[in-house]
Amino acid sequence: xxxxxxxxxxxxxEVLQWKPVEVGAPAPGEIRVRQFAAGLNFIDVYFRxxxxxxxxxxxxxxxxxxxxxxxxxxxxxxxxxGDRVAYSSAEGTYAEELLVxxxxxxxxxxxxxxxxxxxxxxKGMTAEYLLRRTFAVGPGxxxxxxxxxxxxxxxxxxxxxxxxxxxxxxxxxxxxxxxALDHGYDHVINYREENFPERVLELTxxxxxxxxxxxxxxxxxxxxxxCIRRLGLFVSFGQSSGTIANFELxxxxxKGSLFATRPSLMGxxxxxxxxxxxxxxxxxxxxxGAVKIRVDQRxxxxxxxxxxxxLESRRTTGTSILLV
Ligand SMILES: NC(=O)c1ccc[n+]([C@@H]2O[C@H](COP(=O)([O-])OP(=O)(O)OC[C@H]3O[C@@H](n4cnc5c(N)ncnc54)[C@H](OP(=O)(O)O)[C@@H]3O)[C@@H](O)[C@H]2O)c1
Numbered sequence: 157x158x159x160x161x162x163x164x165x166x167x168x169x170e171v172l173q174w175k176p177v178e179v180g181a182p183a184p185g186e187i188r189v190r191q192f193a194a195g196l197n198f199i200d201v202y203f204r205x206x207x208x209x210x211x212x213x214x215x216x217x218x219x220x221x222x223x224x225x226x227x228x229x230x231x232x233x234x235x236x237x238g239d240r241v242a243y244s245s246a247e248g249t250y251a252e253e254l255l256v257x258x259x260x261x262x263x264x265x266x267x268x269x270x271x272x273x274x275x276x277x278x279k280g281m282t283a284e285y286l287l288r289r290t291f292a293v294g295p296g297x298x299x300x301x302x303x304x305x306x307x308x309x310x311x312x313x314x315x316x317x318x319x320x321x322x323x324x325x326x327x328x329x330x331x332x333x334x335x336a337l338d339h340g341y342d343h344v345i346n347y348r349e350e351n352f353p354e355r356v357l358e359l360t361x362x363x364x365x366x367x368x369x370x371x372x373x374x375x376x377x378x379x380x381x382x383c384i385r386r387l388g389l390f391v392s393f394g395q396s397s398g399t400i401a402n403f404e405l406x407x408x409x410x411k412g413s414l415f416a417t418r419p420s421l422m423g424x425x426x427x428x429x430x431x432x433x434x435x436x437x438x439x440x441x442x443x444x445g446a447v448k449i450r451v452d453q454r455x456x457x458x459x460x461x462x463x464x465x466x467l468e469s470r471r472t473t474g475t476s477i478l479l480v
Pocket of ligand 1 (some may be wrong): 278285303305375394396467469471474
């Protein structure tokens with residue numbers, strides 16, 4: 157018997173209960189992992205409160221983590237007992253031990269410690285696909301990333317700068333604005349105090365952005381569309397303030413024949429080859445020092461409710477991890 161955070165009914169942070177759970181032997185193609193730490197992500201909030209539908213109740217939340225392999229199922233190739241692995245699309249990482257599909261586990265290089273691995277896989281591979289595949293960001297591009305001081309935001313800002321773009325961010329306090337400026341952003345707008353489309357217009361001399369990466373959703377829509385140049389791209393990849401309602405396609409025409417997409421990490425890293433390429437690009441930018449991973453909040457796994465409260469009330473910066 158090991159322990160995990162279990163959700164028996166959907167709701168607020170209080171539904172995250174620390175309980176004993178049974179973890180069986182790995183099925184063919186699975187590994188059993190003893191975890192060092194789990195990553196905290198906004199997607200965990202969406203599953204907990206019902207914004208995204210969990211496959212069943214009760215369930216153990218969490219997608220991201222790092223640990224040591226303690227058992228191998230039949231047919232698992234390329235991994236051994238004792239290997240240190242990380243994953244970003246597992247089921248139920250808020251756990252001391254769990255079963256993970258071997259196909260989504262990547263071996264962690266010695267240069268990356270456990271805390272960094274737990275913090276960076278999901279957010280870092282998200283930054284990878286958004287900046288390199290959803291739109292190939294490079295020199296000459298001007299981009300806007302909302303929630304710039306958050307987990308994805310701080311990684312994406314540094315990576316986009318490394319790719320040569322002019323990077324504009326938004327953040328919800330003066331301290332967060334400074335933090336983002338210290339991590340790759342050329343300009344950061346406090347969108348709780350300033351009208352961000354007006355500021356983007358000023359900062360770009362009226363040219364606006366090639367791409368807007370919007371993970372805030374309801375509160376920044378449709379203003380985000382006013383920050384995009386003619387024929388530019390709107391990337392809606394999250395909804396920390398609530399889901400966008402009534403998105404009329406005709407709006408894309410009115411705002412300048414724009415393109416829009418709603419991507420997900422699982423959609424972009426759907427195959428083993430995609431996952432490996434994405435992870436190795438991330439390991440490379442972190443090992444080179446181009447992208448620094450900040451772990452700003454550490455919680456005991458049993459205190460996951462406190463971690464959710466902090467994330468939802470905009471009290472966190474950078475990444476947060478849950479230590480087993
Ligand atoms: N589609 C994908 O593949 C994918 C993958 C990973 C993450 N995501 C999305 O990316 C976003 C960032 O994820 P994260 O885990 O790194 O979280 P995070 O950015 O560290 O935290 C969310 C941030 O959103 C901002 N925010 C604005 N309005 C908010 C509100 N009403 N309530 C709460 N937060 C609000 C806050 O920053 P300010 O105070 O500065 O506004 C807050 O710190 C989330 O929307 C997540 O779902 C999507």
